[in-house]
Amino acid sequence: xxxxxxxxxxxxxxxxxxxxxxxxxxxxxxxxIALTRGSDGxxxxxxxxxxxxxNVAYQEKFDEVTxxxxxxxxxxDRENPSSVMSAITxxxxxxxxxxxxxxxxxxxxxxxxxxxxxxxxxxxxxxRSMHDILTQIRFRTSVVRGALHGTMLRNDIFAFSRLxxxxxxxxxxxRILDVKYYVLLPSAAYVGTSIDxxxxxxxxxxxxxxxxxxxxxxxxxxAASIANFVLLDARMPRSLAFGTKRIGTYLRDxxxxxxxxxxxxxxxxxxxxxxxxxxxxxxxxxxxxxFLSSFIxxxxxxxxxxxxxxxFYG
Amino acid sequence: MFDEMxxxxxxxxxxxxxxxxxxxxxxxxLLRKKSTEAESFxxxxxxxxxxxxxxxxxERLIPFDIVPRIIAANEWRxxxxxxxxxxxxxxxxxxxxxxxxxxxxxxxxxKEIIAGNEAFLPEMVxxxxxxxxxxHIVGTDLVRTGPDEFYVLEDNARTPSGxxxxxxxxxxxxxxxxxxxxxxxxxxxxxxxxxxxxxLAESAPQNSxxxxxxxxxxxxxIHNSAYFEHSFLADQMGAELVESGDLSVEDGRVVMRxxxxxxxxxxxxxxxxxxFLDPLVFNPESMLGVAGIMDVYRAGNITIANAPGTxxxxxxxxxxxxxxxxEFYTGEKAILKNVPTWRCSEADSLKYVLExxxxxxxxxxxxxxxxxxxxxxxxxxxxxxAFEKKLRAKPSNYIAQPTLSLSTVPILTKxxxxxxxxxxxxxxxxxPKRVDITPGGLxxxxxxxxxxxxxxSQGGGTKDTWVLGD
Numbered sequence: 001x002x003x004x005x006x007x008x009x010x011x012x013x014x015x016x017x018x019x020x021x022x023x024x025x026x027x028x029x030x031x032x033i034a035l036t037r038g039s040d041g042x043x044x045x046x047x048x049x050x051x052x053x054x055n056v057a058y059q060e061k062f063d064e065v066t067x068x069x070x071x072x073x074x075x076x077d078r079e080n081p082s083s084v085m086s087a088i089t090x091x092x093x094x095x096x097x098x099x100x101x102x103x104x105x106x107x108x109x110x111x112x113x114x115x116x117x118x119x120x121x122x123x124x125x126x127x128r129s130m131h132d133i134l135t136q137i138r139f140r141t142s143v144v145r146g147a148l149h150g151t152m153l154r155n156d157i158f159a160f161s162r163l164x165x166x167x168x169x170x171x172x173x174x175r176i177l178d179v180k181y182y183v184l185l186p187s188a189a190y191v192g193t194s195i196d197x198x199x200x201x202x203x204x205x206x207x208x209x210x211x212x213x214x215x216x217x218x219x220x221x222x223a224a225s226i227a228n229f230v231l232l233d234a235r236m237p238r239s240l241a242f243g244t245k246r247i248g249t250y251l252r253d254x255x256x257x258x259x260x261x262x263x264x265x266x267x268x269x270x271x272x273x274x275x276x277x278x279x280x281x282x283x284x285x286x287x288x289x290x291f292l293s294s295f296i297x298x299x300x301x302x303x304x305x306x307x308x309x310x311x312f313y314g
Numbered sequence: 315m316f317d318e319m320x321x322x323x324x325x326x327x328x329x330x331x332x333x334x335x336x337x338x339x340x341x342x343x344l345l346r347k348k349s350t351e352a353e354s355f356x357x358x359x360x361x362x363x364x365x366x367x368x369x370x371x372x373e374r375l376i377p378f379d380i381v382p383r384i385i386a387a388n389e390w391r392x393x394x395x396x397x398x399x400x401x402x403x404x405x406x407x408x409x410x411x412x413x414x415x416x417x418x419x420x421x422x423x424x425k426e427i428i429a430g431n432e433a434f435l436p437e438m439v440x441x442x443x444x445x446x447x448x449x450h451i452v453g454t455d456l457v458r459t460g461p462d463e464f465y466v467l468e469d470n471a472r473t474p475s476g477x478x479x480x481x482x483x484x485x486x487x488x489x490x491x492x493x494x495x496x497x498x499x500x501x502x503x504x505x506x507x508x509x510x511x512x513x514l515a516e517s518a519p520q521n522s523x524x525x526x527x528x529x530x531x532x533x534x535x536i537h538n539s540a541y542f543e544h545s546f547l548a549d550q551m552g553a554e555l556v557e558s559g560d561l562s563v564e565d566g567r568v569v570m571r572x573x574x575x576x577x578x579x580x581x582x583x584x585x586x587x588x589x590f591l592d593p594l595v596f597n598p599e600s601m602l603g604v605a606g607i608m609d610v611y612r613a614g615n616i617t618i619a620n621a622p623g624t625x626x627x628x629x630x631x632x633x634x635x636x637x638x639x640x641e642f643y644t645g646e647k648a649i650l651k652n653v654p655t656w657r658c659s660e661a662d663s664l665k666y667v668l669e670x671x672x673x674x675x676x677x678x679x680x681x682x683x684x685x686x687x688x689x690x691x692x693x694x695x696x697x698x699x700a701f702e703k704k705l706r707a708k709p710s711n712y713i714a715q716p717t718l719s720l721s722t723v724p725i726l727t728k729x730x731x732x733x734x735x736x737x738x739x740x741x742x743x744x745x746p747k748r749v750d751i752t753p754g755g756l757x758x759x760x761x762x763x764x765x766x767x768x769x770x771s772q773g774g775g776t777k778d779t780w781v782l783g784d
Contacts, residue, residue, distance in 0.1 A: 004571045096536045100549040310573040314559050
């Protein structure tokens with residue numbers, strides 16, 4: 001038996017941990033491009049803000065898009081509810097609420113993550129400290145996830161935690177692609193140009209998949225094969241296919257455990273079918289942008305239905 | 315002044331003999347280092363308390379001192395007997411005061427003390443708590459002034475806190491100094507959460523629809539100063555930690571909202587004050603309680619621990635009558651001493667108190683946490699004058715006691731051991747079947763030299779408390 005509030009707390013705790021990690025990944029990709037591609041980087045920072053859904057909030061605060069401002073806004077601005085510091089603080093507050101459901105390892109991992117990041121991000125981030133900070137974020141959030149996998153029972157607590165992670169993750173991956181969908185279109189005029197390669201690289205880096213992609217595909221890069229990899233390859237842990245498959249699994253576990261089938265179960269199955277055993281050509285036929293927009297909105301609806309079906313709120 | 319460790323310099327008293335031996339061979343610098351480690355350990359675990367009125371980020375640690383407070387087996391046996399007697403008397407008193415009020419009829423306590431008292435809840439008159447227990451959890455505050463002199467300072471019959479420190483302090487000491495526990499026969503305290511769960515479950519209503527009693531801990535939420543303790547106890551007991559928003563009343567039962575629907579609760583260990591328990595009956599503004607829970611309670615369908623209205627038993631205006639109360643209900647003389655108390659509501663007493671303010675401790679009748687009290691010997695003339703004004707304005711709001719020469723136990727300072735004043739809060743569990751007293755408790759210590767105020771909100775710290783086995 002589990003309180004609805006607890007299920008919600010677990011779900012959001014792990015969504016926010018995943019969010020912090022994704023923001024760090026995005027910044028890392030942006031940072032890498034800025035370093036290697038010289039001065040044409042400001043557009044890239046803008047698109048990174050868009051991907052993170054922070055464009056509007058950023059523009060309210062700053063007139064100009066500069067690397068320094070974007071980095072600090074995304075990493076440590078407390079007024080930005082999705083900054084890494086805000087996300088980790090929210091995750092830790094949720095963890096305090098659901099502490100009785102967590103193993104002491106998981107609690108200590110998230111508490112230490114918060115204590116360390118609070119300390120690190122107390123001062124403005126400089127270019128020199130950037131690399132270490134991003135590494136630290138990835139390391140600390142990985143410890144939380146590792147503690148979950150290594151020490152928690154595989155029951156409803158685990159299912160709600162993982163659902164939060166996976167919903168956040170597929171949403172993030174879909175957003176990254178949607179901001180850059182135009183460079184993945186086979187019809188794009190500048191296929192093969194150097195701009196294009198940069199954009200592809202950024203996509204792969206933001207999902208930490210540049211190495212795994214080249215393991216699988218060698219030097220043979222094409223828009224279709226990258227789109228296929230990030231959308232439909234179920235071996236890739238940040239792909240839509242991987243994430244939706246897991247969402248389906250955890251919801252089925254809950255169905256079995258509780259002996260009740262809810263509306264969210266059918267919705268998750270529909271979402272799975274959108275990316276399961278599907279060819280990238282048929283996605284292009286549907287229209288990549290249309291496909292991604294409807295995937296993002298379906299994921300949000302699914303998350304809302306899960307909240308409702310399992311009584312997260314009164 | 316009585317120091318519990320040392321009879322004279324380098325001459326430890328018997329319970330401390332082995333510890334003192336060990337300590338003399340330790341390197342002071344290393345011990346100081348260990349002491350710093352203990353602090354980072356507490357922070358990582360998150361044993362912090364929030365200070366009211368401070369930003370969310372300010373989670374404070376209660377300072378922990380690594381020198382244990384040690385109590386001999388025979389000393390403890392006597393305390394145990396005295397505490398059990400007192401707690402049984404308090405439960406008998408509460409039942410009586412909310413039913414026939416024999417003690418008033420017998421003229422042993424004045425009627426006015428109940429009639430005009432905010433801690434007395436008219437809503438509890440005639441109510442029978444399931445199992446007949448009023449105070450499931452008690453934290454009796456004791457102070458010591460000599461080898462055989464223990465006094466009860468307060469009975470804490472509402473919602474005593476601090477038990478998580480007792481448990482975590484021990485856990486920390488076990489990790490830091492495992493060798494000491496093989497040397498000394500220290501009685502364990504770790505069974506407390508299990509015993510708490512048993513005491514609560516044994517007090518559950520008999521007519522529950524659940525196969526096993528469902529116990530939940532009600533917390534005001536993560537911003538409450540004792541939130542850590544609430545979640546800690548729920549976790550250790552395997553009980554749900556609930557907030558107002560999780561609860562409602564359905565079909566005459568208090569239920570909690572779960573991922574699979576609504577589950578009835580049998581026992582609610584509430585860490586919320588009476589006034590906030592039920593907005594329909596008490597404070598209508600309360601967002602911390604459950605609307606309708608008092609109806610469920612009166613119908614006998616839920617156990618509330620502690621029962622509403624137990625505050626009348628630890629009211630300071632009543633404190634001076636405790637020896638009579640113990641005798642009235644148990645037929646025995648009180649084993650534990652009461653501190654002599656002047657009731658400022660009585661003209662003669664008030665006169666005496668006003669004449670002797672610089673020597674006395676004056677407390678608010680309804681106060682707690684060390685707020686709003688005057689410690690005469692430590693106060694300036696100005697402070698005393700200001701207090702006198704308040705006292706004259708509303709004498710019935712105050713009681714006065716002699717300034718006790720509290721015992722000291724050394725703490726570890728840069729210069730080595732240094733004596734500091736301490737008190738002791740053992741934790742008592744009551745069910746219809748038994749009274750359990752955990753051997754140990756929370757020792758609070760005034761870290762400032764010479765200070766008598768041990769409250770954590772006023773700069774106090776804690777120590778692990780060792781009761782030795784035979």
